[in-house]
Amino acid sequence: MELIGRMLDGSISYDNQPGLEPSSSGLRQDDKIDRLEEVPLFQGCSRRQLRHIARIAETFDAPPGMPLARVGEAGNQFFLILDGNARVDVSPEKHVSLRPGDFFGEMSLLDGEPRSATVVAETAMRVLVISRRNFSTLLGEVPGLIQNILVVLCKRVREAEAARDRAR
Numbered sequence: 001m002e003l004i005g006r007m008l009d010g011s012i013s014y015d016n017q018p019g020l021e022p023s024s025s026g027l028r029q030d031d032k033i034d035r036l037e038e039v040p041l042f043q044g045c046s047r048r049q050l051r052h053i054a055r056i057a058e059t060f061d062a063p064p065g066m067p068l069a070r071v072g073e074a075g076n077q078f079f080l081i082l083d084g085n086a087r088v089d090v091s092p093e094k095h096v097s098l099r100p101g102d103f104f105g106e107m108s109l110l111d112g113e114p115r116s117a118t119v120v121a122e123t124a125m126r127v128l129v130i131s132r133r134n135f136s137t138l139l140g141e142v143p144g145l146i147q148n149i150l151v152v153l154c155k156r157v158r159e160a161e162a163a164r165d166r167a168r
Contacts, residue, residue, distance in 0.1 A: 020060040022061075023061045024061070035128060038101060040152060040156065052138055056130055059129075061124065062121045064123050066120065068120065068127070069105060069117070070118050072114050072115060073114060073115050075112055075113055076131060076132045079104055081101065082126040083100055083125060085097060085098065086119050087119070089120065098119070
């Protein structure tokens, strides 16, 4: 019954929707590194550490209308938009557009918690994807990577707290 209920409420699709397809126009390793350098989560990483992250990052294509993440589902992937646009459905009334260079799912790399929003490809897209499983393995293999990411996350939390305090 739960399966049928989830199909009816849209949290599980029963349509044969096309999935992410490996991109025919993948990125060179150096291009991946350059793109990953722009992601705040990886700002504290050395070029060597970014090279390791780029090795586990894969390039995929998504057709228009394809859900890339669904609210409530387990977060197992990080997405960096290379080409195309996506729509984030935060609530029925609130939608945010994402463009090349934007990313989502960064927290799922670390905690795998359920998604807090649904993200749908508005146009044909090319995305760089890092799976949580590969990233977890990488954290154990690359010295200093965990510490660099923790420093960046702490900085982001402090900035969010400061912004909240200013808004009061």
